Amino acid sequence: MSIGEKDKKYVWHPFTQMKTASDALPIVKGEGTLLYDDKGQTYIDAIASWWVNLHGHSHPHITAKVLDQMKSLEHIPFAGFTHKPAVELCEKLSAHLPANQQKFFFSGDGSSAVEIALKMSIQYWRNKGEKRGRILALDGGYHGETFGAMSAGGRSVFSAHFNDYLFQVSHLPFPSGEESVEALKSELAKGDVAAFIFEPLVQGAGGMRMYSPEILDQLIQLCKQDGVLCIADEVMTGFGRTGTYFACIQLKQQPDFMCLSKGLSGGVLPLSLTTCTNEIYDAFLGDDITTAFLHGHSFTGNPVGCASAIASLELLEKDECWESIERIHGRHLGFAKEIEGHKLVEGVRVKGTILAFDIKVDSTGYTSGIKDVLYNHFIRQGVLLRPLGNVIYVLPPYCITDGELDKVYKTIISGLEKIAI
Ligand SMILES: Cc1ncc(COP(=O)(O)O)c(C=O)c1O
Structure with a gap:
């Protein structure tokens, strides 16, 4: 056969x-x-x-680095252990990310990176003792295939069979004019918004729909005035796709979270990261286990994936x-x-x-x-x-x-x- x-x-x-x-x-x-x-x-x-x-x-450069890594360490649990490729990757990335992105949480695909940012946002407000749980997103957005990511995404043929199982997300009109700004203002006025998630500058799977940094800056600024956490899903737009290392570099306002995958490993191995500010990280520190972010995947921080990502970044830096x-x-x-x-x-x-x-x-x-x-x-x-x-x-x-x-x-x-x- x-x-x-x-x-x-x-x-x-x-x-x-x-x-x-x-x-x-x-x-x-x-x-x-x-x-x-x-x-x-x-x-x-x-x-x-x-x-x-x-x-x-x-x-050849990525292949050589991946092979080298395979020979010395292929995988370990990323809890209680660490390794050089993970640390080196974070250090290298921090030179290119917006300055406020200081902490790095590993997973294996874009949907998980989004899922993690959403879960962190919800738990952040709980840890702070504030009643905020609602998520805002953009019409026509796509954030992945898992239930949280699907909830944040626009409703479409992909989600049709599962709509009854998705948690409620308020979708703002696609940012092409004042309409989305007004819609955001009225959502914020309700007072319970935890986070706003968006694909910066280009909605990929929704049809490569492009919008301006100016309007996104306006939306992020309004969110920030209200304390709402902003999640930039750069799974597609990251690593030079939009002409800068990250689409967010073209903004004046910086997000609180970024979701990275796809080009992160140069497209060679499944790897993703949710990055965030020190302020968010600090809200998860405490003496009680329930304050911690209790989330981990078997292949979190895989050393071979990290080696591939480092090699890809070395090429991108040329x-x-x-x-x-x-x-x-x-x-x-x-x-x-x-x-x-x-x-x-x-x-x-x-x-x-x-x-x-x-x-x-x-x-x-x-x-x-x-x-x-x-x-x-x-x-x-x-x-x-x-x-x-x-x-x-x-x-x-x-x-x-x-x-x-x-x-x-x-x-x-x-x-x-x-x-x-
Ligand atoms: C913006 C965006 N977020 C998340 C995802 C989901 O990533 P993955 O397919 O790796 O789960 C995608 C996939 O196309 C995407 O374009």
């Missing part, structure tokens, strides 16, 4: 349970931006493998990586101009290394049928692009070459021509 046939027999893939779903493609190798299937066909990974990959696949981020940004702006007038295209937008636009179709949203037509077309052309419903976006590893970007853009144009027929 081939890998493809065995896969069909055993594996339950995300999002592909419909009877019409095509078979999964066996991938045998990744190198730079290219993925190779079992027949030697290559695909440009123009979505950085679900937004995780920064420096390309199987990068000038050539930032030159590449700038270059991709410039190329995206050029392509945005090229497609702006296209009859099927609207809402062209660019932020850092992310380019996105909407296709004018009757059926919008994630379930829009256009996504499968385009996905299949792109794959046949040797380009991995996964439209979010009627939203096409490009979010590549930073090592993508100009030639590869040309091919990605050309493939998008040919996809537009195909659906225009």
Whole structure:
């Protein structure tokens, strides 16, 4: 039996349970931006493998550091024990994070990082003896698949079966004007808000929806005046994606928590962090165990994941990586101009290394049928692009070459021509 046939027999893939779903493609190798299937066909990974990959696949520097770490220490419980890779990673990261982010709590994926920030926010107010428990979030946000993260996310086809089980979150309108500011003011007036969670500057899974730092600053400032804790979910936006180390660097106001994952390990191993201020950490110190944050995962602080993250940061710290981020940004702006007038295209937008636009179709949203037509077309052309419903976006590893970007853009144009027929 081939890998493809065995896969069909055993594996339950995300999002592909419909009877019409095509078979999964066996991938045998990744190198730079290219993925190779079992027949030697290559695909440009123009979505950085679900937004995780920064420096390309199987990068020799990350591979070497991971192998070295595997040889000396693969895993230990991260309670009562510590190790150099975890401490070194925190030290390295603190040079790039907003100055108020001082404490680091490890977990293994973005949803857990969000879950932890939400739980910490709720317990923070309990430890302080204040009755605040309500969470605010943004319409159309996405924060992950676990119940807390789903509760904070916008209601969608992903949450539909579970809506009755989610805790109540007040969702503010997408921050495009005064409406969200007014909505926030009226929520704050009720007086019981614990925390406000948001994806800074770009809502990813919600359709690469972009908004300005100015309006987010306004929202955070209002929250701060009221003591509400602000949680920046930088799982997607972190590590250079929006043109700065973190999207929050583009703000005047700094959040109380940050959630990091995806690019944290360079996209190589599952790893996440919830970072916070010393003031929050201090509220969990006490003589009574119930004051502590009683939360831990088996693979918390995994040394190999940390080694991968350190190696990835070393690459990110190089000038050539930032030159590449700038270059991709410039190329995206050029392509945005090229497609702006296209009859099927609207809402062209660019932020850092992310380019996105909407296709004018009757059926919008994630379930829009256009996504499968385009996905299949792109794959046949040797380009991995996964439209979010009627939203096409490009979010590549930073090592993508100009030639590869040309091919990605050309493939998008040919996809537009195909659906225009
Ligand atoms: C902003 C944001 N937060 C959280 C998550 C969840 O991360 P994970 O898939 O690693 O659980 C995602 C995943 O796409 C995300 O984009």
